[in-house]
Amino acid sequence: MEKQEGRDPAAVRIDDPWYDELAAGWGEHEAGGPEDPAATPGALPRQPSAPTTADIYLEVQRSPAFQEVRGRYRRFVFPAAAAFLLWYLAYVVAATAAPGLMARPVAGAVNVAMVAGLAQFATTFLLTWAYARHARLRRDRAALELRWDTQEMTRGVRP
DSSP: BOTTTTGGGGBBBBOOTTTTTTHHHTTOOOOOOOOOOGSSTTTOOOOOOOOOOOOOOOOHSSHHHHHHHHHHHHHHHHHHHHHHHHHHHHHEEEEEEEEEEEEEEEETTEEHHHHHHHHHHHHHHHHHHHHHHHHIIIIIIHHHHHHHHHHHHHOOOOO
């Protein structure tokens, strides 16, 4: 910031390249205020403003490509989560409602409850692997293309 003796404080110049005038509140005017050229009689109508970042993201969100990626995500996650939740609840209900069944020996000291409990861990890892594979094969490429397109559209756009 430069400040020289005897100058008006309002004439202070800011030389900071990271300083954003609009973020500081300068350059923003109320509609219909004294700085609004559309408020003066005989003034030309305002040109439509360039899209903002929010407009671009809303446009991308409404695009068929984004909807397809979201649809692929939902078609995998909702059934998988429901199946895993049912499997977990079946284990809990069986442990409380059928203790005789869960106590039945399978091999030596290993009983049905221990096998089912270990199967919970196994299905957790299996579901994680299936999710990562599904994402890699069915969503990642399309999502990356959407990301690059969005970055290109937002380059140089005011926030």
